Amino acid sequence: MHIVYYCRHCKSFLGSIDSSTISLEALGLTSLTEQEISDIIEYHDEDQTTYVKTVCEYCETALKQNPALYLTNSPIQ
Template identity: 35%
Template sequence: MAIIYNCRHCGNVIGKLDQPVVETSMLGLDRLTSKEKQEMIYYKENGDVDIQAICEDCEDALGSHPHYHELDFFIQ
């Protein structure tokens, strides 16, 4: 089982954890609301978990261009 962090904006892989067992509290997933979990966490058929986050480049772009927050996707 792998936990894969992907940027929700550009799609790049931010990081990957290859662990047989991981405590969700160690990842901070227990602090998410039910809605946030539903929007951010996707379980694949092979047992992998995809987590949608934001990479540093996209975070910088959003900081420099606050109006991008209004868009679902700002990278074309």
């Protein structure tokens, strides 16, 4: 399985993992609810890649300094 992490705000690539044995435990996602998991994880059949939406350091800092950014820039799907 190929897993790609990217920032949900600026869409920058943050890293990737290749593993045949990766699990939710390994990703540190077991504390999330099913709703949260389906919100941050997207599986794309065509390239057999799992995309994990997270927040990069830059956006995290920006959001901490100005939480209103989160409301205005957060895409509504």
